[in-house]
Amino acid sequence: MDSLIAASARALAAGDALGALKRVALRDDPPALALRGIAMAQLGEHGRARELLRRAARGFGTHEERARARCVVAEAEVALAMRDLGGSPRTLAAAAATLEAHADPANALQARLIAARRLLLLGRLADAASALEQVDARGLPPALAAVAGLARAELAMRSLRIVDAQAALQQAQSAATQAGVPALLAEVEEAQAVLLRPAASRLAGGKVHLLRLEEVAALQASGALVIDGCRHGVRAGAAWKPLARRPVLFALARVLAESWPGDADRNVLIADAFRTKRPDETHRARLRVEIGRLRTLLADLADIEATARGFVLRPHEAREVVVVAPPIAGEQASLLALLADGAAWSTSGLALALGTSQRTVQRALAELEEAGRVRSLGQARARRWLAAPLAGFATNLLLPAALPAG
Amino acid sequence: MKVATESRLAPAHAAEIVREYGPFPGAAKIAGVTHDGHNVWAATPEALLAIDPASGETRRRIAQACDAGTAFDGKYLYQIAEARISKIDAATGAVVATIPAPGQGKDSGLAWAEGSLWVGQYRDRKIHQIDPETGKILRTIETNRFVTGVTWVDGELWHGTWEGDESEIRRIDPQDGTVLERLQMPPGTGVSGLESDGAGLFYAGGGESGKLRAIRRPTSRSKS
Secondary structure, three states: OOHHHHHHHHHHHOOOHHHHHHHHOOOOOHHHHHHHHHHHHHOOOHHHHHHHHHHHHHHOOOOOHHHHHHHHHHHHHHHHHOOOOOOOHHHHHHHHHHHHHOOOHHHHHHHHHHHHHHHHHOOOHHHHHHHHHOOOHHHOOHHHHHHHHHHHHHHHHHOOOHHHHHHHHHHHHHHHHHHOOHHHHHHHHHHHHHHHOEEEEEEEOOEEEEEEHHHHHHHHHOOOEEEEOOOOEEEEOOEEEEOOOOHHHHHHHHHHHHHOOOOEEHHHHHHHHHOOOOOOHHHHHHHHHHHHHHHHHOOOOEEEEEOOOEEEEEEHHHOOEEEEEOOOOOHHHHHHHHHOOOOOEOHHHHHHHHOOOHHHHHHHHHHHHHOOOEEEEOOHHHOEEEEOOOOOOOOOOOOOOOOOOO | OHHHHHHHHOOEEEOOEEEEEOOOOOOOOEOEEEEOOOOEEEEEOOEEEEEOOOOOOEEEEEEOOOOOOEEEOOOEEEEEEOOEEEEEEOOOOOEEEEEEOOOOOOEEEEEEEOOEEEEEEOOOOEEEEEOOOOOOEEEEEEOOOOOOEEEEEOOEEEEEEEEOOEEEEEEEOOOOOOEEEEEEOOOOOOOOOEEEOOOOEEEEEOEOOOOEEEEEOOOHHHHO
């Protein structure tokens, strides 16, 4: 590289983005464009940074594949920080392969890590998990290892694998300490705090106990029959029956569970599941049908028996029955509880799960979005909703050294 | 087109790397290389290091920002930083003069010969001959590859190139830039900074690898 590029890179490495910019501000050759892009990204000018990095990537010659790939990776990271997830993952994968082939393993891993975080943000958790499996943290510089740990922790928390989440956070913490990046340490601390906040409440004997994520996980592992009002489903050990798309069945299961070990009154079941206070014969007939459906669905976990007054839940293997609900009441809390699984939900899916109107859900989502608690992807009918990441990752730009070798 | 054809025809052989030094502590990369008759000087971002070629040990360290090429005229070291060339008293380490670099910061390699400084202009594929007192450009030689290091030895002008993964040490005709001879570096091994020891070796900086390499210089006899 030439002398001003070297001087600019020297300034950038010392954290002096303005100094780096000053040295190459008037130059339009590809290495200068790349440095200007990285400096702009570090100054928070993401839009301009992207444009410069794109121009740099286009400008590098056919001999300079590695420099071009580094620009692609930097641009992808800026896009991630902008939460612009529309780009093609293939370009990034190709850049990773190029960097690997050119003996630049750290930047290749950085590219793979960006791809995995993008999938996490898109709510494609299974894809994100398999992408993260390919990232070998042992080969990563400490700052990147910390980001990898945060991403793994996020994934584990979403699926209530608390022990895994804690282990990942511990790795992230020691890596962040080693890297000496305060922003990363703050993110690790924030993620650790999430583990200690109430994530759900347990209803028992008319009393409410707040539960941490860890306690929710412990409850689910205990083998008890858990009627989960956060994620809308029934769980017993490893068995999970999602009922988010079947709100009537979930309402019935919940009333049955709340009455357990006693039976639930037919009229109460009808009032809760069908939302009517004046039941007639048609409701009774419908109740029998719906109970029949729920019975089939839960057959391997519990029986539902008819009593004189209504129905009673009889879990197999003398399981305890527990009802878990969002930690605080209200439409917003219920939405956040559903979105806590990290997947991308449609407005109609959320409305269906909560048994409320799409308009109500939209209003609540708009308020949550304003507060930064939820994010949306796509437009109109393709619009999907996700919870804000538990670990606030992706705001840290750990841009690759997007410079030509030399 | 003429130049490209000649470069293909110029005899090429694999560079013979005799020895590798470094990376040196606290030196992320090597930007320039020169030789003072005893020591090899390596320009690293924060300092010039005088390295004993026999032991590989660092004998001296002159704190100085180094961004590109280095040269030695028998008494003074010349070092490119940002868009200027500093003249440094090798005995005291003091900067005694500064001239503007001809490429205005696009400069890479540096060599001293015949009373002139020779400065590579990296991506512009040029080598300038300049007046060491004023920085005035006396003459410009065009080549067809990025210039990453320049040296004169026995009346021969050699320069390092590095584009992507491909790197060579080339002898060119100082009159018209025609490529006369090429030493190909192993893939992924770059040349940043080049100097001969006046005898049978070249010393080359290895850029981001932070390594310094000694490479056998083809002698007149071996050229056949």
